[in-house]
Amino acid sequence: MKNIFFGFVIGATTLAACNDSNNKVAENKNDNRDTAQVKAQAGSSTATTATVAEVKGTTSIKEIVTTYLQLKNAFTKDNSNDAASAGTSLQTAFKNFDKIALTAPQEKLFEEVADDASEHAEHIGKNGGNIVHQREHFIMLSKDMADLIKTLGNGGQTLYKDFCPMANDGKGAIWISETKDIKNPYLGKAMPTCGTLKEEIK
Amino acid sequence: MSNLRKVILVVGLLFIAIQFIQPAHNKNEQALPTDFAKIYQLPANVERILQNACYDCHSNNTSYPWYSNIQPMASMMARHIKNGKEKLNFSDFGSNSPRKQISKLKEIANQIKDDEMPISSYKAMHKKANLTKEEKMLIMDWMNKTADNLSAEN
Numbered sequence: 001m002k003n004i005f006f007g008f009v010i011g012a013t014t015l016a017a018c019n020d021s022n023n024k025v026a027e028n029k030n031d032n033r034d035t036a037q038v039k040a041q042a043g044s045s046t047a048t049t050a051t052v053a054e055v056k057g058t059t060s061i062k063e064i065v066t067t068y069l070q071l072k073n074a075f076t077k078d079n080s081n082d083a084a085s086a087g088t089s090l091q092t093a094f095k096n097f098d099k100i101a102l103t104a105p106q107e108k109l110f111e112e113v114a115d116d117a118s119e120h121a122e123h124i125g126k127n128g129g130n131i132v133h134q135r136e137h138f139i140m141l142s143k144d145m146a147d148l149i150k151t152l153g154n155g156g157q158t159l160y161k162d163f164c165p166m167a168n169d170g171k172g173a174i175w176i177s178e179t180k181d182i183k184n185p186y187l188g189k190a191m192p193t194c195g196t197l198k199e200e201i202k
Numbered sequence: 203m204s205n206l207r208k209v210i211l212v213v214g215l216l217f218i219a220i221q222f223i224q225p226a227h228n229k230n231e232q233a234l235p236t237d238f239a240k241i242y243q244l245p246a247n248v249e250r251i252l253q254n255a256c257y258d259c260h261s262n263n264t265s266y267p268w269y270s271n272i273q274p275m276a277s278m279m280a281r282h283i284k285n286g287k288e289k290l291n292f293s294d295f296g297s298n299s300p301r302k303q304i305s306k307l308k309e310i311a312n313q314i315k316d317d318e319m320p321i322s323s324y325k326a327m328h329k330k331a332n333l334t335k336e337e338k339m340l341i342m343d344w345m346n347k348t349a350d351n352l353s354a355e356n
Contacts, residue, residue: 112299112301112302113301115301115302116299116301116302119305120305132316133312133316133318136309136312137309140308144301
């Protein structure tokens with residue numbers, strides 16, 4: 001029993017001693033936090049661009065569009081789990097996108113869209129079972145996709161930009177479809193044909 | 203000494219031992235130029251609600267309650283704050299692109315509408331974070347309005 005007790009006393013003292021030096025490091029960190037934070041930000045943004053530029057991507061706009069359409073079709077069927085797996089695939093497609101052929105302004109737009117759209121795709125991927133939350137992100141993701149297609153093209157297939165006036169709490173929302181017939185991803189089976197065709201993207 | 207007593211002693215000593223491990227506090231009074239309140243015209247009532255219900259986990263300044271120095275609560279809080287700031291940091295909101303700012307503003311409104319945020323464990327300890335219906339409406343309207351204005355500009 002005595003041994004156990006002494007073990008703890010020694011253990012606690014060591015911990016306290018270790019912690020002392022940790023605190024000092026922490027304090028130093030706090031002092032430099034402002035500069036460190038700025039540096040970290042600058043560092044991380046250059047780091048991402050550097051890695052992406054070095055490694056040749058494997059996906060094209062065609063894969064991104066196809067995966068988005070899978071996601072859209074899962075929503076038209078109210079299938080939250082299929083939407084989740086398509087969301088995760090879409091996140092990967094954005095991550096592995098090959099930017100070699102892009103012009104500078106195209107790349108700038110892609111970076112901005114991908115930064116936002118990947119986060120929506122991630123949320124959709126992680127919220128299988130919560131289709132309400134998934135669809136909130138799908139509204140913003142669809143806007144990103146429309147802007148991306150406008151700049152990078154449709155990936156070789158005719159697409160349609162549709163509008164649902166009832167989605168987004170009555171403020172309306174767009175989506176991209178591969179079929180001329182309306183199949184509403186926001187209302188699903190409840191109102192499958194609600195919506196209007198806004199634009200044909202050839 | 204009985205086995206029960208030994209167990210109590212060991213647990214007690216462990217409790218004392220973990221008190222020596224204290225995570226660094228999330229405290230940085232100096233406001234960044236990218237601070238939420240600096241990039242938007244923030245009405246006082248909106249700012250007060252954000253301060254009471256959001257900033258503890260979503261900014262560079264946590265107002266720590268007394269129990270925050272007691273382990274294992276200290277580590278639990280540090281983890282919550284780290285995760286919270288990764289998703290949304292009001293102290294550095296302006297570092298997001300306008301597109302992402304619009305998304306985040308709408309997401310804030312959605313999370314409040316769906317009652318996902320503030321999280322219930324936080325609300326249990328912070329009475330002020332239990333937003334009234336009016337407070338929720340105020341935040342949602344302001345977030346959506348700001349997002350729409352930003353969309354019109356970009």
